[in-house]
Amino acid sequence: MAKIIMGIESSCDETGVGLVAAHDDGTVELLADEVASSVQQHARFGGVVPEIASRAHLEAMVPTTQRAFDTAGLSMSDVDTVAVTAGPGLAGALLVGVSAAKAYAAALDVPLYGVNHLAGHIAVDTLQHGPLPTPCLALLVSGGHTQLLRVDDIAGTITELGSTVDDAAGEAYDKVARLLDLPYPGGPPIDKAARDGDPQAIAFPRGMTGPRDPKFDFSFSGLKTAVARWVEGAQERGEQVPVADVAASFQEAVADVLTAKAVRAATEAGIGTLVVSGGVAANSRLSTLARERCAEAGIELRLPRPRLCTDNGAMIAALGAHVAAAGHKPSSLDLSANPGLPVDTVLV
Amino acid sequence: MLILALDTATPAVTAGIVRLSGPAGTTGDTEAGDTEAARAVAGGTDANSAAADGATAVAAARPVVEQVAARVTVDPRAHGELLTPHLLEATADAGITLADLGAVAVGTGPGPYTGLRAGLVTGAALAHSLGVPAYPVCTLDAIAAGPACPALVVTDARRREVYWATYDASGARTDGPHVGSRAEVPETAGHVADHEQPTPEGVVRAAAAEILTAREPGPLTPLYLRRPHAAEPTPRKRVTA
Ligand SMILES: [Zn+2]
Numbered sequence: 001m002a003k004i005i006m007g008i009e010s011s012c013d014e015t016g017v018g019l020v021a022a023h024d025d026g027t028v029e030l031l032a033d034e035v036a037s038s039v040q041q042h043a044r045f046g047g048v049v050p051e052i053a054s055r056a057h058l059e060a061m062v063p064t065t066q067r068a069f070d071t072a073g074l075s076m077s078d079v080d081t082v083a084v085t086a087g088p089g090l091a092g093a094l095l096v097g098v099s100a101a102k103a104y105a106a107a108l109d110v111p112l113y114g115v116n117h118l119a120g121h122i123a124v125d126t127l128q129h130g131p132l133p134t135p136c137l138a139l140l141v142s143g144g145h146t147q148l149l150r151v152d153d154i155a156g157t158i159t160e161l162g163s164t165v166d167d168a169a170g171e172a173y174d175k176v177a178r179l180l181d182l183p184y185p186g187g188p189p190i191d192k193a194a195r196d197g198d199p200q201a202i203a204f205p206r207g208m209t210g211p212r213d214p215k216f217d218f219s220f221s222g223l224k225t226a227v228a229r230w231v232e233g234a235q236e237r238g239e240q241v242p243v244a245d246v247a248a249s250f251q252e253a254v255a256d257v258l259t260a261k262a263v264r265a266a267t268e269a270g271i272g273t274l275v276v277s278g279g280v281a282a283n284s285r286l287s288t289l290a291r292e293r294c295a296e297a298g299i300e301l302r303l304p305r306p307r308l309c310t311d312n313g314a315m316i317a318a319l320g321a322h323v324a325a326a327g328h329k330p331s332s333l334d335l336s337a338n339p340g341l342p343v344d345t346v347l348v
Numbered sequence: 349m350l351i352l353a354l355d356t357a358t359p360a361v362t363a364g365i366v367r368l369s370g371p372a373g374t375t376g377d378t379e380a381g382d383t384e385a386a387r388a389v390a391g392g393t394d395a396n397s398a399a400a401d402g403a404t405a406v407a408a409a410r411p412v413v414e415q416v417a418a419r420v421t422v423d424p425r426a427h428g429e430l431l432t433p434h435l436l437e438a439t440a441d442a443g444i445t446l447a448d449l450g451a452v453a454v455g456t457g458p459g460p461y462t463g464l465r466a467g468l469v470t471g472a473a474l475a476h477s478l479g480v481p482a483y484p485v486c487t488l489d490a491i492a493a494g495p496a497c498p499a500l501v502v503t504d505a506r507r508r509e510v511y512w513a514t515y516d517a518s519g520a521r522t523d524g525p526h527v528g529s530r531a532e533v534p535e536t537a538g539h540v541a542d543h544e545q546p547t548p549e550g551v552v553r554a555a556a557a558e559i560l561t562a563r564e565p566g567p568l569t570p571l572y573l574r575r576p577h578a579a580e581p582t583p584r585k586r587v588t589a
Contacts, residue, residue: 044580051576058465058570062476076477092462095428099466102432103473107446178581228587333436336429 002029003080005324006068006104007317008061010097011089011117012144013038013053015060017068018314019079020127022321030127032072033307033314036060043184047174048143054092061100068313079108083320086114086331086348087341089144094337102333111330113320114348116158116341117311118145121277123154123322124315125304133300137161137271139262141286142278142311143170143185146258148216148265149343151275154319155326160343161265162216165208169254169280172220176227176250180243190247191283197248199285202230204253209260216265223253248285255286263293275302282306323347349450350416350442351559352435352474353548356427356467357459357487358503363434364418364548365442366453370411370560411556415549417441422545427463431470438548451480453555455487455546458525458571460506468568483555483565488513488525490546493553499538511573527573 002021005028009016019032038056042048069076084101087094098114105112122138138149146164151157167175170187177186182193204226207219227250234241266274276290287303294301308314324330328347335348349369355362419434419441439446454471457464475482488501492515502512505527512533513524526532558565 045578046581049576049578052578054462054465055570055572055576058469061469062472065473065476092465095462096465096469099428099431100469100473103470104477106432106436107474107477225587232586232588333432334429 003321003324004031004074004078005081005083005317005321006079007313007315007320008082008084008097008101009117009120009311009313009316010057010061010093011085011087012093012311013042013048013056014311015057015064016311016313016316017065018312018317019068019072019074020314020317020321022325026131026325028126028318028321030314031074032068033312034064034067034071035312036064039185046178046184048090050090050092053090054096057093057096061096065104076108079110081111081113081320081324082108083113083115083316083323085117085120085316086335087117087338089117089339091337091339094339098335098337102335106333111324112333112335113323113328114331114335115316115319115323116343116346118147118149118343119154119158119346120315120319121309122149122151122158122275123319124308124312125275125277125302126154126322127314127318128304128308129302132275133273135269135271136273136275137262137266137269138275138277139258140278141169141258141276141280143174144168145278146218146220147343148262150269150271153326155322155328156346158344158346162214162218162261164218164220166219166221167224169218169220169258172224172254173280175224176247179228179231180241180246187280187283190251191285193244194248194251194285197242197244197246199248199252201242201245202249204230204249206253206257209257216261218257218261220254223250251283251285255283255289258286259289259293262290263297263299266299267297272298273300273302277304277309279310281309319346349559350444350448351552352439352446352449352452353551354431354435354452354467354471355455355487355490355546355551356431356461356463357455357457358545359422359424359461360545361421361423361427361430361434362418362455362546362548362551363420363431363438365416365438365444366548366552367414367416368411368552368556368559411560413549413553413556415547418548420545424461424463427461427466431466435470446474446478449478449480451559452482453485453551453559454482454568455490455551456484456568456571457487458503458505458511458527458573459487460504464570468570472568481565482568483559484568485551485554486513486521486525486571487546489521489554490550491541491544492519492521493550499540500533500536501541502533502543504543525571525573
């Protein structure tokens with residue numbers, strides 16, 4: 001008999017509620033994935049405002065949950081397990097999801113699992129591509145995180161090989177978008193502008209790629225400054241800023257470093273599978289380059305569809321399914337959210 | 349009817365089970381035991397009533413509110429952590445299960461703690477999954493609904509400010525809730541509840557009329573009273589000098 005797992009996500013600006021069925025053969029099936037986003041409320045501030053995000057989570061939590069059950073054609077009494085993002089993320093935002101999850105678990109009298117958001121971004125791929133081969137490598141890129149992770153067990157053993165030392169990749173997109181007078185969030189408009197540009201037009205720097213730099217860490221702050229300098233130089237000379245070329249060249253620099261380091265890490269460790277996930281994974285240049293380089297290196301690339309890559313409740317439900325199937329002890333109902341939850345802690 | 353009362357608008361994490369029934373003889377669901385409870389409760393609130401000419405007369409006019417179990421911990425950083433354990437303990441103390449609840453009543457603030465939302469979302473999610481109504485209660489009203497019938501309620505708003513509201517002798521709110529400095533709070537000859545926390549009983553008292561008329565409750569919207577703290581970005585600084 002399949003078990004029904006409800007997943008709740010509220011770490012940043014998306015209120016997500018997902019429902020999955022965990023089958024006896026270890027596969028997980030997506031039944032519902034409802035998301036309410038407060039992204040437009042943050043647009044004029046150029047970034048996520050924690051208090052606005054928390055207020056929006058509170059308003060959206062119950063309606064989003066109800067939509068998930070309506071979509072799946074299930075009733076609440078069908079739920080066997082509740083999973084929730086315990087961290088990392090914004091404290092006030094996490095608190096709303098964790099509190100709701102505890103209440104649902106208590107009312108339904110089912111076990112609760114407080115799980116790691118980052119592991120959820122990897123686990124979500126099992127909804128689309130089946131069980132993960134282990135070990136595998138995961139590249140997580142979004143507005144909040146940029147990490148290279150080794151996954152030996154999605155339900156318990158995840159090791160960080162590298163991460164950004166300054167800005168997340170998505171943050172660099174937001175900042176460059178602002179520089180080019182493109183809207184927030186910056187990922188989609190830069191991707192669109194870049195389609196008409198020449199990725200080789202400007203040689204922007206590849207951060208953290210020197211011989212003495214850490215092999216698997218990332219840095220996007222220098223790239224962002226280089227783009228700003230270049231744009232200001234053009235403006236001073238009274239030239240029209242070639243937005244498409246700047247966007248394409250910036251995007252090329254980001255995708256180049258991310259994919260080069262991920263493929264190198266997989267090759268060196270002898271790992272045959274790379275999962276690329278997180279909001280920036282939907283970027284067209286990143287996915288194209290990852291496909292090319294993985295094919296050359298003989299690595300299987302697993303890229304969840306864009307809807308699964310961004311923050312959602314289904315990824316938390318999927319992770320909850322794997323953690324529960326592994327027989328781990330449920331979280332205590334005095335569980336608290338942990339904004340700085342380390343990536344190697346899959347279950348709280 | 350058994351009601352779960354929650355409040356996280358003050359430094360206290362408050363949860364309790366409260367029995368509520370209509371004034372004796374006015375509702376069909378009044379149990380025999382409730383009449384005695386009605387007299388006891390009404391007797392205890394004589395000080396509350398301007399014209400308390402006998403317990404039975406008061407009992408006939410007032411809903412019967414009886415706190416069955418309560419769990420309260422003062423710790424402004426533990427709202428998210430302790431609320432669900434507290435409400436489960438209170439439920440167990442009362443010898444009932446969550447399925448026995450007829451409604452949930454939740455303090456909506458005003459409150460300065462991010463924990464305010466823990467109480468509201470907990471109440472909303474419980475009501476949603478149990479299929480019972482959730483009633484919003486202004487936390488200051490819940491404090492005013494205590495046995496002392498205060499004329500002024502003041503709570504901490506942080507940032508050197510307070511939340512306050514005033515109440516007349518009948519317990520009706522006459523001004524507020526407001527947020528502001530101490531200097532803005534009016535002088536009062538009546539009782540002052542300064543930095544007190546609501547009891548579960550107070551939460552239910554404040555919502556009793558609405559619950560007993562079985563009116564469709566309003567949304568569980570927090571009384572923030574302040575706009576979110578957020579600044580629009582200033583024009584971008586140049587990186588080149
Ligand atoms: Zn994320």
